[in-house]
Amino acid sequence: MARVLCINPWIVDFAAYSLWVEPLGLLTVAGVLRQAGHKVALVDCLDRHHPDAPAPRAPRDRYGCGPFLKVELSKPPVLAPVRRHWGRYGLPVEVFDAELAAQGKPDAVLVTSMMTYWYPGPFEAIRRVKGRWPDVPVALGGVYATLCADHARVLSAAAAVLPGTDELQALRWVNEVTGESRGLLCPPSDVFPAHDLRRPQGYVAVQTARGCPFRCPYCAVHQLCPSGFAPRPPERVAGEIAWCVQHLGATDVAFYDDALLFNAAQHIYPILDGLIERGLQVRFHTPNGVHARFIDRELAVRMRQAGFVTLRLGLETVDPDETLRDGGKVDEPSFAHAVEALFAAGFSAREVAAYVLIARPGQSVETARATVQFAHRLGVPVRSAQFSPVPGTAEFRVAVMAGHIAPDADPLLHNNSLYPCADAAAWEEFKQEIHEGNHALSG
Ligand code: B12
Ligand code: SF4
Incomplete structure (x- = not known):
């Protein structure tokens, strides 16, 4: 059984508000890996209820929605002309690093991505994982990785970029890099996304x-x-x-x-x-x-x-x-x-x-x-x-x-x-x- 760490990275943008944000794609993949017998854990940078970094609350928040913690970042040159503050939304990086440390060294890491223009979030997550565990293989998937696969291959530093929606691709990759040969006994669509890996929101x-x-x-x-x-x-x-x-x-x-x-x-x-x-x-x-x-x-x-x-x-x-x-x-x-x-x-x-x-x-x-x-x-x-x-x-x-x-x-x-x-x-x-x-x- 391989230990697989799944990471839902930060949003990096000018503004962000959780409209019921959930890394559903990553949890879907995680559900399949778990069903196949791998041990799966999650670090969720968009956890608004993290005990060490609770997100702010605003009077207009309803039904579980709300803002994130934000750290302002200096803009990359391509965004320099924009007169707005750009930043990283979600857990402070120290809390993220502490989460990684608490998880212990995994056999493989999966990072998801959502909007194409949020790619600095997954990149930062990959950078931190590789800084801590240089020999652990990291795969990147999700919407950005599918729509901008070549960009991701050149710049993300992930060992593998896995575009598309085939969860079995993720299972094959984990098996390959960990030397396991686990399979699914049912179609992937029969497996529930692993919602329970997330702290209840x-x-x-x-x-x-x-x-x-x-x-x-x-x-x-x-x-x-x-x-x-x-x-x-x-x-x-x-x-x-x-x-x-x-x-x-x-x-x-x-x-x-x-x-x-x-x-x-x-x-x-x-x-x-x-x-x-x-x-x-x-x-x-x-x-x-x-x-x-x-x-x-x-x-x-x-x-x-x-x-x-x-x-x-x-x-x-x-x-x-x-x-x-x-x-x-x-x-x-x-x-x-x-x-x-x-x-x-x-x-x-x-x-x-x-x-x-x-x-x-x-x-x-x-x-x-x-x-x-x-x-x-x-x-x-x-x-x-x-x-x-x-x-x-x-x-x-x-x-x-x-x-x-x-x-x-x-x-x-x-x-x-x-x-x-x-x-x-x-x-x-x-x-x-x-x-x-x-x-x-x-x-
Ligand atoms: C739900 C959704 C939203 C939600 C929020 C989503 C979130 N979590 O943040 C809301 C409604 C808020 C939203 C808003 C917007 N959205 Co939207 N949204 C979607 C939608 C419909 C579904 C995404 C999803 O969760 N799918 C379900 C899961 C199961 O799929 P998945 O994440 O792709 O995961 C699968 C694979 O990618 C893969 N996978 C995922 N992670 C990993 C990791 C690894 C390692 C591996 C191997 C595989 C893997 O396996 C999964 C299972 O098959 C997509 C369209 C789509 N069908 O994807 C558009 C989409 C992502 N949105 C889009 C757009 C345009 C927007 C808006 C800009 C719309 C607007 N004009 O206002 C806003 C922007 C919000 C912002 N703050 O910037 C675009 C993308 C734009 C871009 N440049 O990237 C999409 C693609 C739709 C489109 N029009 O083409 N959106
Ligand atoms: S193809 Fe049109 S109707 Fe279908 S999801 Fe995209 S925007 Fe919506």
């Missing part, structure tokens, strides 16, 4: 399916999950949630799905029925946005019954040209119909919000304003989602052609806070307008 993140049937030009999901929409058996999803409620005391569950409501009759309905039957005292949240076109009265009522309290609806745009370019996943009538159904089912404007994508290449503030005004007319607050050019997507190529970003740009420049493809001042002003519109709704 009051919430967990769950994915009911991988992938998405749509193909929006700005989204990397098809690179991350190339085999398309792959649902998990509803009974297993409900079982995983029930387990987390009973064993970890979770009161809040965030869905990390790309297409939670797709194929509703076969997928979300049986999951909701399973949850309702179990009578769980838990609230559900969709920080990643759901498809409004799939919501009707019946589904809205069922979601309410099951305990959904935070619903983010993807609206993106009502501009006909942009909607067409994006594949037409939502239009004004279907969005209005969804909102009406949700309000009729008892959801309030505090619980529902529309994601509107802003600062895309070539997008005008006027078209975005029309989208925001449409949502506001329906009584729905708006959360702006600033565009991040994600390598490998069609919109990334548009951004390159328009000269907004170099094809091989440092991934730090993918950061949506930088407005990589637009005039930051104009969009910041517009965000203020959105804020005032939201405020007028709540007043």
Whole structure:
């Protein structure tokens, strides 16, 4: 049995707030390794409840969300022109080092990565691990490692960069570097993510399916999950949630799905029925946005019954040209119909919000304003989602052609806070307008 240490690294950014952050991918891999018989431990740099470094609390925190501790860092040259503070969010490095020391020397280390522009977090974790245990092999995986594999291979200092979503790849690598030959007796999708490795945060993140049937030009999901929409058996999803409620005391569950409501009759309905039957005292949240076109009265009522309290609806745009370019996943009538159904089912404007994508290449503030005004007319607050050019997507190529970003740009420049493809001042002003519109709704 090999001892495998999994590391969820820091976020390094201009701002960070935990919207039910969980290293779900890493915990999924950890669950598989454990099931195969390896001994698995976790160091979680984003643990907001670490006894030696509790995160600050803010009055607006709800449902387990909240800020992280932050240490300001000097900006790398590529970010020098940005007049904002950049920093490392999560555990202080001394606490991280003490965690490593307490774990003892492992046989292999796995580090995960999330946003492409957060790569300095995993790099720092790898650097510290290698400084302590130079002969322990370290593998890097996750979203950044998949989307920017070559960058990671050259610069991360990991012994292996393992892109993709095949957990068995991680198992094969651990076997190889430790000389073991452990296998799984069931398909990896039957294994629950190892949520229990994390100190309970009051919430967990769950994915009911991988992938998405749509193909929006700005989204990397098809690179991350190339085999398309792959649902998990509803009974297993409900079982995983029930387990987390009973064993970890979770009161809040965030869905990390790309297409939670797709194929509703076969997928979300049986999951909701399973949850309702179990009578769980838990609230559900969709920080990643759901498809409004799939919501009707019946589904809205069922979601309410099951305990959904935070619903983010993807609206993106009502501009006909942009909607067409994006594949037409939502239009004004279907969005209005969804909102009406949700309000009729008892959801309030505090619980529902529309994601509107802003600062895309070539997008005008006027078209975005029309989208925001449409949502506001329906009584729905708006959360702006600033565009991040994600390598490998069609919109990334548009951004390159328009000269907004170099094809091989440092991934730090993918950061949506930088407005990589637009005039930051104009969009910041517009965000203020959105804020005032939201405020007028709540007043
Ligand atoms: C949930 C989610 C969020 C959550 C938070 C996630 C978090 N933990 O921080 C929320 C809703 C807050 C969020 C916000 C945003 N997100 Co987001 N998000 C996702 C989403 C849907 C799922 C990620 C996930 O957890 N998947 C589930 C797990 C199981 O998969 P996984 O992590 O990839 O892990 C698998 C493999 O990678 C691998 N693996 C993982 N770790 C390791 C380690 C090793 C060693 C190995 C071998 C393997 C391995 O095995 C796992 C199992 O198969 C992805 C899309 C996607 N489908 O991946 C987008 C995605 C990551 N987000 C994206 C974007 C654009 C954003 C936003 C910028 C949107 C916006 N405009 O506002 C914001 C930015 C937030 C910020 N502060 O900067 C982009 C990436 C952008 C980028 N440049 O990197 C993605 C890819 C979606 C897209 N549009 O293409 N997001
Ligand atoms: S619907 Fe969402 S997850 Fe699916 S391709 Fe479009 S942006 Fe990506």
